[in-house]
Amino acid sequence: MKRNIIAGLAVIFLLSSCNNNEKMMDALADYNNSKETKGYHFGDQLSFPKEVTDNAETITISFGDNETSNLTVDPKFFTLGDNEVTLIIKTKGGETLNQDATINVFAKNPEQNISYNIIADYPHDPNNFVEGFLIEGNTVYESDGLDGSSQLIKYTLGSATPAIIEKQSAEIFSEGCAIVGDKMYQLTYRNKIGFIYDKNSLKKISQFPLPNVIGEGWGLTYDGRNLVATDGSKNLYFLDINDPSKAVRTVPVAGHTETYDKLNELEYHNGFIYSNIWHKPVILKINPATGEAVGKFDFTKLTGENDQGNSEHVLNGIAFKGNNMLVTGKNWAKIYEISVK
Structure with missing residues (x-):
């Protein structure tokens, strides 16, 4: 009986973890889509939805051969225009999730x-x-x-x-x-x-x-x-x-x-x-x-x-x-x- 209870709890934990991960990824996708048109400027901070930050141990941005955990839009890392990146999220549950994203960087001043x-x-x-x-x-x-x-x-x-x-x-x-x-x-x-x-x-x-x-x-x-x-x-x-x-x-x-x-x-x-x-x-x-x-x-x-x-x-x-x-x-x-x- 005890073994069955432990197994049941493990299944519940796994389902809960999967559900959290799914919510994180959905929230992140919605956020990325909403930011593509508005974009960023150099010096801006990348701020992610609460569903992500509450469950993430670390967030890393992978861009080509480079990676950074600095969530500032830094010209040393990003270029003007569309930057195709991968967001690598290590969850508090020990899992690693990847999400492709486009980070658009625009000029600060209007033409x-x-x-x-x-x-x-x-x-x-x-x-x-x-x-x-x-x-x-x-x-x-x-x-x-x-x-x-x-x-x-x-x-x-x-x-x-x-x-x-x-x-x-x-x-x-x-x-x-x-x-x-x-x-x-x-x-x-x-x-x-x-x-x-x-x-x-x-x-x-x-x-x-x-x-x-x-x-x-x-x-x-x-x-x-x-x-x-x-x-x-x-x-x-x-x-x-x-x-x-x-x-x-x-x-x-x-x-x-x-x-x-x-x-x-x-x-x-x-x-x-x-x-x-x-x-x-x-x-x-x-x-x-x-x-x-x-x-x-x-x-x-x-x-x-x-x-x-x-x-x-x-x-x-x-x-x-x-x-x-x-x-x-x-x-x-x-x-x-x-x-x-």
């Missing part, structure tokens, strides 16, 4: 809505599927994409007729471009290679493999020290100028309430990186040291006037003429010069 005036417009060849766009002096350099139509061109602002055209082979899909000294660097979309050209003649000098961390080639700029690339994710990749196949730093980008992925065409100007977002009529002003989006331009009206009802004719060209910004897009018939208010 400034940047006002502007259109002060001029210039002709642009509407046949050009713009992927890279920059200006030096009055000379525009442009990398145009699509399989079978990719090319690198240069022309004088105000003229839609190129002075030099460098056609690329049919299997190449050209993407972003940047100038460093007398050289031009260019990414390709899914070919996993980049090219280096002589800036003056547009003749190819060499090529290099893209870093493994970059899934696809999208945008490219130069910040005076590194090439900076995008691949359609939330990340800015800083590449070694002496060996562009090597990424030396990765910086995720986020605003006050959202993570910005699909970062695309880039331009560096006066300490900030400007990036459009694929299929959105906006350009972000980004602090490259932190990845925080500090400002945003809204080009909804210009995009609507130039996309001809084609969803692929998106805003996709950023350059600076002095302190004025030049913007254009894929298959747009104009380049616009704007001054910031």
Whole structure:
């Protein structure tokens, strides 16, 4: 009889423990879902539901190869944007429970809505599927994409007729471009290679493999020290100028309430990186040291006037003429010069 009572108590304890664990995990899942939209900021404490804290001996956060028991949102551990983690809970009953979670970290300050005036417009060849766009002096350099139509061109602002055209082979899909000294660097979309050209003649000098961390080639700029690339994710990749196949730093980008992925065409100007977002009529002003989006331009009206009802004719060209910004897009018939208010 005594043995049966002990066995019965053990079953009750086991059922009670399972029930507690189930309540903990349900409460934790609900909590994580509720926090995904609101997110956190650096310095915030991760506070978990009472059902968890009352029954947990320890809570550890596992992120890739790292683990921490510090429940502060620390930039040494987390990045801006979505952090995919596993919460490891050791219960007071001696069990270990795992719960996958997304911890979104946003910038502390809201993005400034940047006002502007259109002060001029210039002709642009509407046949050009713009992927890279920059200006030096009055000379525009442009990398145009699509399989079978990719090319690198240069022309004088105000003229839609190129002075030099460098056609690329049919299997190449050209993407972003940047100038460093007398050289031009260019990414390709899914070919996993980049090219280096002589800036003056547009003749190819060499090529290099893209870093493994970059899934696809999208945008490219130069910040005076590194090439900076995008691949359609939330990340800015800083590449070694002496060996562009090597990424030396990765910086995720986020605003006050959202993570910005699909970062695309880039331009560096006066300490900030400007990036459009694929299929959105906006350009972000980004602090490259932190990845925080500090400002945003809204080009909804210009995009609507130039996309001809084609969803692929998106805003996709950023350059600076002095302190004025030049913007254009894929298959747009104009380049616009704007001054910031």
